[in-house]
Amino acid sequence: MVRVLDVRAEHRRNTLGIGEPQPRLSWITETDIAPWRQAAYEVEVDRTSCGRVESDASVLVDWPADPLESRQRVTVRVRTWGDDGDESPWSEALTIEAGMLDVADWSASWITPAILDPLDRPAPSPFIRRTFTTAPRAVAHARLYVTSAGVHRIHLNGEVVGNHVLAPGWSSYTNRIRYDTHDVTSLITGGDNVIGAVVADGWWRGFLKWDMLRNVYGERIGLLAQLEITYDDGSTDVVVTDDEWRSTTGPILAADLYQGENYDARLELDGWDRSGFDDTAWEPVQRFAPDVGALVAPPGPPVRRIEELAVREVLTSPSGATVLDFGQNLVGRVRFTVDGDAGTVITLRHAEVLEHGEPAYRPLRNAEATDQYTLRGEGPETWEPTFTFHGFRYVEVRGWPGELDPADFVAVVLHSDMERTGTFSCDNNLLNQLHSNVVWGMRGNFLDVPTDCPQRDERLGWTGDLQVFAPTAAYLYDIRGMVGNWLEDLRMEQRADGTVPIYIPSVGPEFLTRAAGWSDAVTVVPEALHAAFGDSGLLATMFDAMRAWVDCIAAEAGPERIWNQGTQLGDWLDPNAPPDAPMLGRTDSKLVATAYFARSAQIVSDAAGVLGQADLQATYAELAAEVRQAFRLEYVTPKGRVMSDTATAYSLALEFGMIEDPDEYERVAARLSGCVAEWRYQITTGFLGTPAVLPALSNSGDSSTAYRLVTQTRRPSWLYSVLMGATTMWERWDSLLPDGSVNPGEMTSFNHYAFGCVGEWMHTVVGGLAPAEPGYRRLRVAPVPGHGVNAATATLRTPYGPAACDWTLDGHQITLAVDIPPNTSATVVRPGLPDPVDVGSGHHEWIYDVTAEVVTAWRDESWNPGP
Ligand code: BGC
Numbered sequence: 001m002v003r004v005l006d007v008r009a010e011h012r013r014n015t016l017g018i019g020e021p022q023p024r025l026s027w028i029t030e031t032d033i034a035p036w037r038q039a040a041y042e043v044e045v046d047r048t049s050c051g052r053v054e055s056d057a058s059v060l061v062d063w064p065a066d067p068l069e070s071r072q073r074v075t076v077r078v079r080t081w082g083d084d085g086d087e088s089p090w091s092e093a094l095t096i097e098a099g100m101l102d103v104a105d106w107s108a109s110w111i112t113p114a115i116l117d118p119l120d121r122p123a124p125s126p127f128i129r130r131t132f133t134t135a136p137r138a139v140a141h142a143r144l145y146v147t148s149a150g151v152h153r154i155h156l157n158g159e160v161v162g163n164h165v166l167a168p169g170w171s172s173y174t175n176r177i178r179y180d181t182h183d184v185t186s187l188i189t190g191g192d193n194v195i196g197a198v199v200a201d202g203w204w205r206g207f208l209k210w211d212m213l214r215n216v217y218g219e220r221i222g223l224l225a226q227l228e229i230t231y232d233d234g235s236t237d238v239v240v241t242d243d244e245w246r247s248t249t250g251p252i253l254a255a256d257l258y259q260g261e262n263y264d265a266r267l268e269l270d271g272w273d274r275s276g277f278d279d280t281a282w283e284p285v286q287r288f289a290p291d292v293g294a295l296v297a298p299p300g301p302p303v304r305r306i307e308e309l310a311v312r313e314v315l316t317s318p319s320g321a322t323v324l325d326f327g328q329n330l331v332g333r334v335r336f337t338v339d340g341d342a343g344t345v346i347t348l349r350h351a352e353v354l355e356h357g358e359p360a361y362r363p364l365r366n367a368e369a370t371d372q373y374t375l376r377g378e379g380p381e382t383w384e385p386t387f388t389f390h391g392f393r394y395v396e397v398r399g400w401p402g403e404l405d406p407a408d409f410v411a412v413v414l415h416s417d418m419e420r421t422g423t424f425s426c427d428n429n430l431l432n433q434l435h436s437n438v439v440w441g442m443r444g445n446f447l448d449v450p451t452d453c454p455q456r457d458e459r460l461g462w463t464g465d466l467q468v469f470a471p472t473a474a475y476l477y478d479i480r481g482m483v484g485n486w487l488e489d490l491r492m493e494q495r496a497d498g499t500v501p502i503y504i505p506s507v508g509p510e511f512l513t514r515a516a517g518w519s520d521a522v523t524v525v526p527e528a529l530h531a532a533f534g535d536s537g538l539l540a541t542m543f544d545a546m547r548a549w550v551d552c553i554a555a556e557a558g559p560e561r562i563w564n565q566g567t568q569l570g571d572w573l574d575p576n577a578p579p580d581a582p583m584l585g586r587t588d589s590k591l592v593a594t595a596y597f598a599r600s601a602q603i604v605s606d607a608a609g610v611l612g613q614a615d616l617q618a619t620y621a622e623l624a625a626e627v628r629q630a631f632r633l634e635y636v637t638p639k640g641r642v643m644s645d646t647a648t649a650y651s652l653a654l655e656f657g658m659i660e661d662p663d664e665y666e667r668v669a670a671r672l673s674g675c676v677a678e679w680r681y682q683i684t685t686g687f688l689g690t691p692a693v694l695p696a697l698s699n700s701g702d703s704s705t706a707y708r709l710v711t712q713t714r715r716p717s718w719l720y721s722v723l724m725g726a727t728t729m730w731e732r733w734d735s736l737l738p739d740g741s742v743n744p745g746e747m748t749s750f751n752h753y754a755f756g757c758v759g760e761w762m763h764t765v766v767g768g769l770a771p772a773e774p775g776y777r778r779l780r781v782a783p784v785p786g787h788g789v790n791a792a793t794a795t796l797r798t799p800y801g802p803a804a805c806d807w808t809l810d811g812h813q814i815t816l817a818v819d820i821p822p823n824t825s826a827t828v829v830r831p832g833l834p835d836p837v838d839v840g841s842g843h844h845e846w847i848y849d850v851t852a853e854v855v856t857a858w859r860d861e862s863w864n865p866g867p
Contacts, residue, residue: 002031004078004091010299011060011480011533011799017099017145017181019297022063024537027078027091028801029058029822035840036822039083044090046074052081058823059534059775059799068098070105071143071228099181099297100145100226106295108240110149111285112222113247119215122201122256124249125387128223128285129155129196131275132239134188137231142188144195145228147179149290150221151202151387155273156187156195164302165414166387169448170203171485172505173217175293175492178485179224180302188229192275195239197223200255200387203505207258210457212366213508218290246282252386258367258457260350261385265376266342299488300481301417303448305332309413311406315394318357322397324409329353329393329728329751331444331454332414333371335384340401342377347399350392352455352728352750355742359396363735363748366457375401389414391444391455391751393727415447416482419797422475424759424767426792431710431762433722438756441729442473445753449505450486453731453749460503461486464518464569465754468691470525472759474532475769475796483529484538490522491545498552500545502569514552515569516593517688522549523603530610533799534775539607547616550604553597554623561623561630563597564590571648573754574686575716575733579745585686587648591635592688595652598627602657610774628658640667647675648689651696669700681708681865683716683733687754694761698784703765704860707786710758713865718758729756767794768805772827775799781818782829782836785809787860800824807831812855816846831858 009015009023025043029036042052043064050064058080068074075093082088100106117123144161146154147168154161161182168178200206204217227239251267271277312327324334329352338346350369351359361369369390373383392411397404424435444454445465450473452462466473466483473479490504500519502512526542529535557563567583570592574585583589605620635643636659642649650672652658659665675684676697685693697706713719716733724736731752735743742748764770768783776798783792783805791808801821808815809831820826822841829836832850 002029002033002036002080002082002086002088004080004088005030007076007078007091007094009076009094009096011478015094015096016183017297018096019099019101019299021067021098021101023096024060024062025076025078026059026061026799029080029088030801031082031822033082033084033086034842035825036842037083037840038080038823039085040081042079044077056823060537068096068101070098070101073097100179100295103295106226107238108224108226109242109287110222110224110290111241111245112220112288114283114286116219119219122206122254122259125198125200125252125255126221126247127196127198127250127269127272128245128247129194129272129279130239130245131192131194133192134190134229135231135235135237136190137233137235139185139188140230140232141183141185142227142229144182144184144225145179146182146223146225147177147295148197148199148221148223149173149218149292150199150204152197152199152223153386154182154195154197154225156184157189157193158274159187161187163304165305166202166303166389166448168298169303170505172489172493173204173292176296176488177292178298179295180298184227194273194275194277195225195227196273197225198252198386199223200252202257202387206256207457209460209508210365211508212457216507220288220290222288222290243284243287245285246279247285248282255385255387257388257459258369260368260370260372260390261388262372263383263385264374265381265383266374268376299485303414304417305412306415306417307413309411311409314404314406317354317359321358322400322404323354323359324395324397324406326393326395326411329391329440329444330411330413331389331391331447331751332412333385333389334395334409335382335412336409337380337382338375338401338408339380340375340377342375344375344377344401345399346373346375346397347371349396350390351394351396352392353736353742354394356740359394360742363742363750364456367455369455384412389447389454391453413443415443418446418477418479418482420476421478421797422763423795424762424792426766426789428711428788430713430719430722431766431789434718435759435762437722437726437729438472438753438759439476440727441751441753441756442469442476444728444751446473446477446479446482448482450483453752455751456749461505462503462518463490463500463521464502464515464572464687465752467517467521467524468687468757469753470528471532472757472763474528475763476759480529480533480535483525487525487538487542491542494522494545494548498548500549512567512569516563516596518569519549520596520600522546523600527603527607530774531771532775534777536610536774540611543607543611546600546604546607550600550620550623553600557597561627562590562634563593568593571686571688573732574648574689575683577686579743582686582747585648586684587644587646587689591644591649592652594627594631594634595656595658598624598631598658599656601627628660631658636668640664640671642668642671645675646684646689647672647679647693648685650675651685651689651692654696654700655692665700669696669702672696672700673702673705676705676709680714681705681712682714683709683712683718690755691757691760694758694765698761698765703784703786704857706761706765707788707860708863708865710761711788711865718755719865726750729753763794766792768792768807769794769796769803776803776821777824779803779820779824779826780829781805781826783807783816783831785831785858787858787863798824809855809858812849812852814846814848814850818844820844
């Protein structure tokens with residue numbers, strides 16, 4: 001039995017308002033036939049066959065019909081034939097509906113309240129509305145296309161439209177701004193209707209960056225909306241933002257991403273979003289022209305409320321403050337229900353950690369992270385802020401009327417609503433907690449833009465942070481849409497000389513124009529996405545930008561091929577750098593820069609190969625080879641020492657292919673292991689060395705040392721933070737010091753995903769799952785047991801379907817069970833056995849004994865981590 005499931009357009013299941021006129025199609029096959037390989041497929045668009053195609057392609061297959069027009073709705077079905085000739089039934093139909101593909105589709109005008117707000121502080125959020133009348137005919141369907149300068153919430157006839165949070169998110173607004181498409185068919189009523197919106201500053205006008213910039217994108221906030229109603233008889237009505245709308249202010253006195261929200265429920269505008277409300281006292285709006293680029297459909301999912309967490313404990317701090325502990329550092333906000341007198345003011349202030357029992361606010365720097373609610377006083381009232389988010393585990397509550405019941409509070413977790421794809425677990429609970437911290441670190445920082453941190457006055461799309469974390473992220477969640485969106489911004493914000501800014505979107509003055517390992521996100525992130533999802537279209541889109549970056553460094557480095565100009569961030573946050581000078585790591589930052597130069601040049605060459613551009617493939621391969629050669633001349637001694645003699649230097653040299661001679665490779669690898677041992681298996685690497693060190697050890701055959709590094713509990717190490725109670729990844733190896741005080745460094749976040757790059761090693765070496773060909777068309781399954789781990793399970797929804805690897809070491813016996821998705825194959829390196837085996841799709845199991853020496857080496861019992 002063969003079934004075609006999960007048909008997607010541009011890797012999305014929800015395709016309402018899709019922006020691609022020729023969306024590529026993907027599907028997966030479910031079958032008990034093993035191995036199963038697709039021999040042919042047939043796509044039907046609107047019940048018209050596009051013909052049988054002899055091909056094994058099932059991921060991101062070219063659109064087989066005429067391009068879609070704006071608003072066009074089609075259904076797509078797929079069926080396949082296996083190489084045994086067996087035919088599947090038709091899949092279920094996927095409905096695809098195009099968004100507004102042409103700027104001429106918009107008849108709406110941007111509108112803004114007539115009065116200009118003060119520019120130096122958050123002002124009350126405008127409520128805007130208009131009434132309209134529908135024709136006396138049945139509504140077939142209605143769509144709302146909407147975006148804002150600022151963030152918005154839309155209302156229609158008393159209901160909130162959709163479940164997006166902080167829409168339309170943050171993008172490089174001056175280049176491109178996303179609009180949402182909502183199906184509002186069921187919200188339209190016969191006769192009088194009301195559409196309304198509340199708009200707040202968000203990223204558009206609110207505080208941004210540590211220097212607390214304001215009005216970065218404009219001084220006015222506003223809305224652009226177009227509601228299209230189609231009646232049964234095919235006739236239409238269109239309601240747009242125009243002069244007919246009116247505005248006022250209401251209960252939201254101030255709303256800011258960093259500062260929080262201030263809401264006075266006594267000022268609520270009862271019934272404002274329904275017909276019959278008298279808005280004659282409201283002001284007219286005016287048209288305006290915000291400085292925005294193209295209106296684009298979102299390539300990725302919106303931010304939503306993903307999960308709710310209950311209070312774990314109510315604490316009283318030494319100073320007497322009432323503090324809620326949600327048991328998990330998270331990103332979102334608190335919703336509560338309260339009963340008290342009108343005018344009572346409740347204040348919630350958010351913190352990630354306690355320092356000697358008190359909420360630690362210092363790490364938030366200028367971000368107040370404070371929400372304030374004034375009661376209306378007419379029975380129980382429930383409130384959650386609308387236009388802010390905080391990074392917190394603890395919330396200090398002030399002004400609560402009467403006894404506080406923890407059941408009255410809930411933490412609402414917010415992030416981009418990506419599909420979870422990968423899981424990992426093992427029989428070592430410290431490593432499981434570490435993995436959970438990696439996942440939560442990702443969740444907190446994938447809130448529309450992949451950020452460094454979610455809590456302080458920063459929250460920027462730092463390129464270096466994502467660059468190191470991308471392979472881990474691409475395993476845990478389907479990040480194609482969200483990161484694809486960010487890469488679009490990156491591409492547009494690349495400077496004319498090829499420079500890639502160090503954070504995207506780029507706002508305000510930067511202290512560095514470009515930096516190795518940061519700007520290289522332009523090459524590394526598309527490559528990571530290509531490896532995980534097989535999207536060569538993304539490489540094609542990004543190729544010119546990737547190339548321009550490498551050309552930019554090549555020009556700066558000159559014929560010597562050593563990139564030693566300018567200031568670098570280097571191996572940022574090397575634990576041995578001074579706390580107040582994180583760029584002064586032990587590894588020469590120019591060595592790091594040249595290693596990245598070689599790597600990016602090689603990635604460009606490889607991408608050219610994928611895209612069939614043989615000339616460019618050769619050109620950049622030659623450049624990469626020259627840089628590697630220059631690197632060796634400059635930094636590698638004849639006997640295999642790499643200058644700086646640090647784990648970072650050795651790891652980059654090995655992982656970036658700088659060492660080509662096999663004997664030299666052996667010597668460099670041995671020195672890496674030696675280096676790690678000399679430092680007693682404590683971490684000595686920063687942002688750029690850390691993603692390389694474990695893979696460098698394992699790829700050179702020394703997973704034993706990698707296991708020691710990962711199971712180390714002495715500071716600095718990954719597990720030090722776990723033992724200190726971390727529930728997310730920290731920015732610094734010791735963001736919290738052993739005595740429970742917060743690291744005095746200026747930058748001390750408790751939610752930074754960069755060091756979560758350890759996830760990649762956990763997934764591939766402990767869990768055993770890695771792509772051997774882009775998109776897991778072929779898998780490499782190669783789990784390696786090691787100290788402290790006797791069993792592990794990794795699962796992944798690959799683009800071809802679910803894969804899994806599960807292994808146990810019991811005495812001398814290994815049990816290995818592997819699931820390979822249909823239409824793919826795998827190389828399986830069974831732990832302790834010399835010869836890899838090639839397998840096709842299906843379930844495979846092996847049970848065998850390994851020798852005592854092998855088991856002894858894995859268990860590594862002489863290794864004693866910590867204290
Ligand atoms: C951010 C980092 C970032 C770094 C680079 C910090 O403030 O939080 O994660 O990569 O600056 O300078």
